[in-house]
Amino acid sequence: MTNQTTSPVRHDWTPDEVAALFNLPFNDLMFQAQTVHRQHFNPNEVQMSTLLSIKTGACPEDCKYCSQSGHYNTGLEKEKLMEIQRVIEEAKAAKEQGSSRFCMGAAWRSPSKKEMPYVVDMIKQVKDLGMETCMTLGMLNGDQAKELADAGLDYYNHNLDTSPEYYEDIITTRSFQDRLDTLQNVRDSGMKVCSGGIVGMGESERDRVGLLVELANMPQHPESVPINMLVKIEGTPMGDVEDLDDFDFIRTIAVARIMMPESHVRLSAGREEMNEQMQAMCFLAGANSIFYGCKLLTTANPEENSDRQLFKKLGIRPEQRNQEHGDKEQQAALMDAVKQQRTDAFFYDASQAS
Numbered sequence: 001m002t003n004q005t006t007s008p009v010r011h012d013w014t015p016d017e018v019a020a021l022f023n024l025p026f027n028d029l030m031f032q033a034q035t036v037h038r039q040h041f042n043p044n045e046v047q048m049s050t051l052l053s054i055k056t057g058a059c060p061e062d063c064k065y066c067s068q069s070g071h072y073n074t075g076l077e078k079e080k081l082m083e084i085q086r087v088i089e090e091a092k093a094a095k096e097q098g099s100s101r102f103c104m105g106a107a108w109r110s111p112s113k114k115e116m117p118y119v120v121d122m123i124k125q126v127k128d129l130g131m132e133t134c135m136t137l138g139m140l141n142g143d144q145a146k147e148l149a150d151a152g153l154d155y156y157n158h159n160l161d162t163s164p165e166y167y168e169d170i171i172t173t174r175s176f177q178d179r180l181d182t183l184q185n186v187r188d189s190g191m192k193v194c195s196g197g198i199v200g201m202g203e204s205e206r207d208r209v210g211l212l213v214e215l216a217n218m219p220q221h222p223e224s225v226p227i228n229m230l231v232k233i234e235g236t237p238m239g240d241v242e243d244l245d246d247f248d249f250i251r252t253i254a255v256a257r258i259m260m261p262e263s264h265v266r267l268s269a270g271r272e273e274m275n276e277q278m279q280a281m282c283f284l285a286g287a288n289s290i291f292y293g294c295k296l297l298t299t300a301n302p303e304e305n306s307d308r309q310l311f312k313k314l315g316i317r318p319e320q321r322n323q324e325h326g327d328k329e330q331q332a333a334l335m336d337a338v339k340q341q342r343t344d345a346f347f348y349d350a351s352q353a354s
């Protein structure tokens with residue numbers, strides 16, 4: 001949804017001007033973000049993805065926030081690579097619930113030679129269901145990225161996590177440059193990029209600025225930008241870090257929206273702990289993508305039904321996959337989901353509200 005006054009897509013943001021956005025009066029920032037949002041997207045549509053962990057735990061990396069790192073004792077049960085058939089069943093169920101994209105995540109440093117044929121097969125079979133596919137498997141070299149792209153993978157997720165300056169406080173087993181290299185390999189392969197970060201890890205506002213400057217000054221913005229609120233996991237070094245103020249989180253979403261006007265900004269991990277009003281503020285700030293499903297890798301995610309209720313209250317519709325060449329089956333699934341909602345006892349009917 002574009003019009004003649006569309007704000008330009010820039011790749012030359014300076015930290016000072018981004019800091020100035022963060023420091024705008026809240027209402028001015030929200031107005032600016034919502035204005036930019038409306039120039040590029042339908043403000044009442046939110047893209048829905050479902051995320052499945054296809055291999056959980058025992059990761060050799062030391063990301064200080066992560067329940068899956070083998071470096072910390074978080075009590076998480078380790079699992080082997082999930083069988084393809086189970087993955088396909090989960091993907092079918094996600095499609096029936098209205099998800100347009102199926103994201104598969106494995107806790108690996110990078111996929112091994114032995115594992116690649118399995119993930120390639122998963123991609124092909126999920127694609128055959130008519131869904132968009134996304135994977136997050138750790139670092140990729142150029143050949144691996146090409147192999148996944150050739151199999152039909154649409155998106156690859158690899159987050160920058162935080163600013164280059166704060167990065168070494170969070171991860172030591174792979175460098176910031178490693179991450180940029182993987183993102184470059186993904187871009188070169190022709191896949192779309194999903195990359196964002198985590199806030200609430202004890203970073204400063206300047207670090208949130210630094211993260212967004214890195215993302216927005218890439219030659220091409222990531223098509224998806226997940227902004228995660230840290231979910232504190234007992235047993236990790238981030239288990240008792242101080243809470244980030246909710247308004248600082250909303251500001252981060254709003255600034256991301258202004259800086260990357262054509263990207264889907266995803267309200268990701270941490271949504272479970274946000275009330276409806278907080279989520280609504282994030283949508284108003286320009287978030288237009290969520291993970292939908294009962295598990296977000298290993299942290300809880302709001303139950304599907306409560307998402308539907310919130311969407312109904314806000315008049316939000318799930319964004320359909322590929323607007324121009326709409327997949328009929330997908331549209332039918334969405335319509336069924338809406339119909340089902342109408343008969344839901346918890347259905348919110350504004351005309352009955354007192």
Ligand code: SF4
Binds near residue numbers: 070
């Ligand atoms: S965030 Fe990813 S790479 Fe880091 S420890 Fe967790 S699963 Fe491993």
